[in-house]
Amino acid sequence: MQKEQFILGVIVSNHFGVLTRVSGLFSRRGYNIDSLNVSETENPEYSRMTIIARGDDYVKNQIVKQLEKLHEVKKVELMDPDRTVLREHLLIKLRVTPATRPEITEAVNIFRGKVVDFNADSMIIEITGEPSKLSAFIDFAKQNDMIIEMCRAGALAVNRGLQNLGN
Amino acid sequence: MKMNGAQIIVETLIELGCDCVFGYPGGAVLNIYDELYKSSDRIRHVISAHEQGAAHAADGYARASGRPGVVIATSGPGATNLVTGIATAYLDSSPLVAITGNVALPLLGKDSFQEVDIMGVTMPITKHNYIVKDVRDLAGIIREAFAIAQSGRPGPVLIDIPKDVQAAECEYTPSGSTQKFSPPKPDEANIDRAVELINSAKKPYIYCGGGVVAADAGDQVRKLAVLTDAVIGLSMMGLSAVSSEYDFCLGMAGMHGRYASTKAKSEADLIIGVGVRFSDRATGKKSRYTQNAKFIHIDIDAAEIDKNIPANIGLVGDVREILKRITAKLSPTQRPEWKKEVAKMIEDEIFFYPKGQEMHPKAIIERVQRHTSDDTVIVTDVGQHQMWCAQYYRFRKPRTLLTSGGLGTMGFGLGAAVGGCFARGGERTVLFTGDGSFGMNLTELATAVSNNLPIVIIIMNNGVLGMVRQWQKLFYGGRYSNTTLGRKTDFVKLAEAFGARAARVESAAGLDRSLEAAFAADRPFVIDCKIDMDENVLPMIPAGGSIDDIIVK
Structure with missing residues (x-):
């Protein structure tokens, strides 16, 4: 069976220690996390996690059921990629010379990114989008050996339509 | 307030x-x-x-x-x-x-x-x-x-x-009610599918785990077995769930399970797992079962379904309630062929019994059982003695066996016996232990003595770490690394120093005399039983093996 990537939306109690419980479960049972994001929801009693993980159907099922057993986990949903808006955020600092500047600016425009810091030798670029788009931009920057440093946030995922994860 | x-x-x-x-x-x-x-x-x-x-x-x-x-x-x-x-x-x-x-x-x-x-x-x-x-x-x-x-x-x-x-x-405001979270209930269609699968089976085997004890569902399991001519096998944690008096309760299955129970499990065409997690020790080679059998898995923990064995039907909820719903929909069906086949296995099992020696662990356990009642709580430590108890002690009522199954904690026994004795209002309690396990937490003798607990402690003393030694003998070329203890501990003097009574026995007659005294004592009584260090727990199926790999001597 294939180790495909999947998206989990998880509603948890907004208590300290919840992140350790969830991440501990993954490491203890040998499941891989590609990314994990957690933040408070509109209701301060709850936090919402978006977890991108990898595994076959067996692992996928086990992760959902094992997560559901945790007392502070209120809801777990395997999100359908076709009905989900998935976004990541990238901040990337590039080395810049007068010669490379036009090329970079053009790339930023193509990727619908934003230049958020600019000086003679470097630039910080902000890009939001699907994980594959961010990876494509990183590849471009890597090829030209421009990366000074980068920081990529875990993916956020929300279902399309009226339904929400909490109810 | x-x-x-x-x-x-x-x-x-x-x-x-x-x-x-x-x-x-x-x-x-x-x-x-x-x-x-x-x-x-x-x-x-x-x-x-x-x-x-x-x-x-x-x-x-x-x-x-x-x-x-x-x-x-x-x-x-x-x-x-x-x-x-x-x-x-x-x-x-x-x-x-x-x-x-x-x-x-x-x-x-x-x-x-x-x-x-x-x-x-x-x-x-x-x-x-x-x-x-x-x-x-x-x-x-x-x-x-x-x-x-x-x-x-x-x-x-x-x-x-x-x-x-x-x-x-x-x-502080006192609260009147104790809360409890209610379990899910499987829908009717799934119950019907299970009933259909049971009706179409020729060789049903009900495999019970600790969940049957926890849900007090032994009577429902037995009802299902009687209705369908199914046979019953138990995991170690399931021991005591169904009385061993029932003829077709075959006892423990698995690595050190009884022959008929493990054999019937391998030959079954339908395994109904009830409150059991199909652990590696009890299951061995999975493909040996899945090739013959379909699986109905009933458990209160949804994560157990499909975890170790893929189930054809998974039913999540209170196992007692689910079994009731299933049996209500079944009409009595006889399966004489299957019963006959299993009866032959039970007959064959006699050949796997050790013979002769009067101080064989099986004989010791049987002699102890003459003094206990159906309600006596039996506690074990971990190792060979534990397996012998699981094989040969005849449990008749739920919650009469306290044993560390999943973790296999040597040193569990004496503390657990203290707790078990308190839970049963100070009734006589029996601990089977080994010299290795007993050595780990024997300080709890102080607790047992201080509270005048009538715990009969049978040390199956072979001077070695028997279970590890058995693996060293079978799989490590007889290189007994650090398992031949050769300790000079005098368990009789030690027990007496703690304020308990004690005796050392090397013969059946001596054992009987000491048991008489022990079961009349008003405090803990330690019986140091010398047994043969080369006695193996048999039958044995090596880790990851199947009934085809069974070791009988």
């Missing part, structure tokens, strides 16, 4: 029906012990010799009674000494509530004296755990902890309470 945290702890425990707790005092739980002192007429505290013993005692109390067992320990080393006990309860789904003290809130996180992040340490081995930082949350948390420990698949819960929270005051 205004109370401090320590008072609230004691009041809430009493409110939840807890009349006996186990533990060991220390700096960070002084306030709790002060309140226990003042309330000693309403709640009994049993002090152990070591916190691990207290944890096993609370676990044993829970297993023997079905009610949560409570253990209290101080911060730091007190708390870490509970860890093996908590893990033991976790692996065997036992409702243990552990209460630990911790340093005061301003000292947390500063590597203070006797400070350990016990919540972090026990996260992977508890159903849930807490640190209480506000006294106003305390009563609610204790109530919730009891509910979590007992609901669904039971398990341990730890509550860590900093010392200043125990001293802080707030309003």
Whole structure:
């Protein structure tokens, strides 16, 4: 069976220690996390996690059921990629010379990114989008050996339509 | 009423029906012990010799009674000494509530004296755990902890309470009701599919685990078996779930299971797993079963379905309720061919029995059983003696076997026997142990003696770590690395030094005489039974093997 990537939306109690419980479960049972994001929801009693993980159907099922057993986990949903808006955020600092500047600016425009810091030798670029788009931009920057440093946030995922994860 | 945290702890425990707790005092739980002192007429505290013993005692109390067992320990080393006990309860789904003290809130996180992040340490081995930082949350948390420990698949819960929270005051309101979370109910269509599968089976085998004991569903299992001519096999945790008096209850299956039980499981065309997790020790080579059989898996824990064995039908909920719904839809069906086939296996099993020697462990167990009743709680440690008990002791009533199955904790037995004895109002309790296991936590003899507990302790003493030695003999070329103990410990003198009575026996006649005395004693009685160090637990199926790989001598 294939180790495909999947998206989990998880509603948890907004208590300290919840992140350790969830991440501990993954490491203890040998499941891989590609990314994990957690933040408070509109209701301060709850936090919402978006977890991108990898595994076959067996692992996928086990992760959902094992997560559901945790007392502070209120809801777990395997999100359908076709009905989900998935976004990541990238901040990337590039080395810049007068010669490379036009090329970079053009790339930023193509990727619908934003230049958020600019000086003679470097630039910080902000890009939001699907994980594959961010990876494509990183590849471009890597090829030209421009990366000074980068920081990529875990993916956020929300279902399309009226339904929400909490109810 | 205004109370401090320590008072609230004691009041809430009493409110939840807890009349006996186990533990060991220390700096960070002084306030709790002060309140226990003042309330000693309403709640009994049993002090152990070591916190691990207290944890096993609370676990044993829970297993023997079905009610949560409570253990209290101080911060730091007190708390870490509970860890093996908590893990033991976790692996065997036992409702243990552990209460630990911790340093005061301003000292947390500063590597203070006797400070350990016990919540972090026990996260992977508890159903849930807490640190209480506000006294106003305390009563609610204790109530919730009891509910979590007992609901669904039971398990341990730890509550860590900093010392200043125990001293802080707030309003306490008693609560009338004990909450419990209700399990899911499978829909009718799934029950119907299970019934259909049962009706179409030719060789049904009901495989019961600890979940049948927890749900008190033995009578329903037996009803299903009688209705369908199914045979019953048990995991080690399932022993005692169904009385061994029932002819087609074949006993334990698996690595050291009885021949007929393991054989029938391999030949079955339908395995109905009830409250059982198909652990590696009980299942071995999975493909050997899945090639013949379809699976119905009934469990209260959804995560068990499809975890170790893919099920054709998974039913999640209270196993007793589900079995009732299934049997209501079945009409009696006879399967004489299958019964005949299994009867032959039972007949063949006699060839696997050891013969002759009067001090063979099987003979010892049978001699002990002459003195026990159906209600006697039998406790074991871990190793060869444990397997012999599982094979040869005839359990007749649920919750009469306390044994560490999942974790395999050597040293579990004596503490668990103390707790089991308290749970049964001081009735005579029997502990089977080995010289290795007994050596691990024998200090609890002090606890048993102080409380005049009539525990009969049978040490199957072969002078070696028998189970490890058996593997060394079979799989490591007979290189007995560090398993030939050759200790000079005199268990009779040792027991007497603790204030217990004791005898050493080397013959059947001597054993009978000592058993007479032991079962009449008003305190713990240790019987040091010499057995042969080369006696193996047989039959044996090597790890990952199947009935085709069975070792018989």
